[in-house]
Amino acid sequence: MRVLHAVTLHTPSHAFGGPTRVALSLSRGLIERGVDARLVTLGDEFEGPLPNEVEGVPAQLFQARHLIRRFGVAGITSPSLLARARRLVKSADVVHVHLMRDLVTLPIALAALQCGRPLVLQTHGMIDPTERLPAKISDAFGVRRVLRRADAVLCLTETERRNVNAVVEPVELTNTVRLANGVEPQGEYRPELRASSHGGPPTVLYLARVHPAKRPEDFIEAVPGVLGKYPEARFVLAGPDTGGLDATLARARALGVDGSVEYVGALDRTAVYEHLRRADVYVIPSIQESFSLSAAEAMSVGTPVVVTKTCGLAPDIEAAGAGRLVDSREETGGGNSAENGARIAGAILELLDPAVHAAASVAARRLIHDSFTIDAIVDHLQKVYADVRR
Template sequence: MRVLHVVTLHTPTHDFGGPTRVALAQCRGLRERGHQALLLALGDGFGDEELPHEVEGARVRLFQARHVLPRFEVSGITSPALLTRARSYVRSADVVHVHLMRDLITLPMALLALRAGTPLVLQTHGMVDPTENRVARLVDALGVRRVLRRADAVLHLTERERTETAAVVAPAPIAPQYRLVNGVPAQERRRKTSGPPTVLYLARVQAGKRPADFVAAMPTVLARHPDARFVLAGPDTGALADTLAHADALGVRGSLDRVGALDRTEVMEWLRRADVFVLPSIQDAFSVSVLESMSVGTPVVVTETTGLAPDVARAGAGRVVPSRQDADNGPLLGAAILDLLTPEANERASEAAFHLVRDSFTIDAVLDELLSVYGRVRGAGGAVGI
């Protein structure tokens, strides 16, 4: 089967985060199962390097991003060259799988798939929900509602995402909806740590993921574990300077190690070194980093509004804290981290996290469900070559 995935952006430092990582994992998995999967996206940040044709085992076709509407950031980039060739990509696919957001790439590609009559699957990653933003509402009227109504399938991560995406087109009915969680490769063994405690933040350093709360948790932990190391890893997408300044103001900068963007191998290495993984974000629908952390047996601290919070709490795979945005949030995070640094609690949570991923969130299980959805939208059969 020929599957064309479309996502907005890929950069060497994974600045766009979750949607691209999910699309890459799905394409890689489909390829390993003998299907012909191609990821179509914009490329940016490669400088004079040639845009790659393969990323992390997935076939990709990248076109240089043009920042035509800079004030809209990722939503304002496009590529005339990509859009010129888009029709041929869509027509040569058996299924078009669009990782949809309100932008100048994924929305036009979804509309084109509808026009071409190619089976269309949409996955929104929590990025398309009701809004009062006037520009976003205009984009909804110009095309988002149409593709959500007429697609062959719309995928959601959580019940909240399902209802919010459907609300965008209400009172009209949305296309058939299916749940598809994110998944990661099952690991053969749990990590074992030693030495001073290591507490890890590994995500884009942007305000919405609240790295400042990670720093604000440090004094509580350091009061009991003065030798603990806090690691701030991931690409800076706007909040690094303020986060480091916050650490200086709290007098904890000496215990904070800054690590930049990491490749896939480095990500897993850092997750195996950590005693606790912390993601204070209140905007992550279903964090791949949290799944990867649990896959190696590293307990996690997440907020109650993130998509994985119920699973973490139910399995005992870490700690769930309130989604507060005030001065008390740092101490609350700190208390949760301290709890997980107790050897007995850490061991129990580590084992629970490891088995939670193996039982419920492997990429193999995700691919089984994804292929079932593809089968529903196109029927039996397949073809060769993109």
């Protein structure tokens, strides 16, 4: 069986984040089972020729053309990809599109419908009701059509299922399937507090795109509260800068904590896990996080996490005792970021207690092992493919 995974963008810095990482992870899992899984996407920021393989996955990359820069990834496309879309989908037994409102994944999904190929959509929390004019035009042009006619629409959570369904109302979707994100099993882990085990100060990690939507400034707002008890604590900010780095570092300087904050930039797959293993606590302050693959990766190596209550993984984390949940609110007048930071600091301090940390670390690893390994997710996905092909 040949499966074509279509995702919007791949860059050396992994600037597009989760959807591309999920597509690669699923493809690798399928390849290990003997499935011919391939990736089609746009490539950008590469020096020299675009690669024909990404992290062990055969890939066909087309050079990204920026039509409307202010729209970000929604404003990029490739005439060459559009010209070859029908040929690409005809070569596949299943077309798996990581859908967003863009000029890459939507045309490929429409081509799959036109060519009669089994179509699986995965929305990653990116398709929800909105009043933004470009999104409404995209919905009218094709998003509603592909959602209604796809053989399966994969949703991470019940909240995502409701949001996707609201886009196509008054039609009720009957093709939705719950499919969580999965992470690859990791080696041995140490449940004890890493700061105690290596004799150094505690390390707190933010690892995600540095973008205002991820709320990295809330992470910085937590620094003073933690330094009050652990003056030597280190705060590592990791991930590609996608529009939020300057403001985040400026906030650190304004708070006088920039000496305790280190920005290490975008990380490759190996370095991601190295930093997760070295961290004592992982923090993702985003309030619109449908799953947070990086939080799952942190837990897979036994690193407790701090997430907001609106994170898609929050109920699982709370039930397992794998970290701490915090309330978080949008900025309305400049005060809430500091309040959010204070709550995050309190959660970090709880998890830096050795006994609490040890229990949360064991629970985190067990949660991923029992519910979110890539093997279990790919097993489920193969059943979905079998159903849609029938």
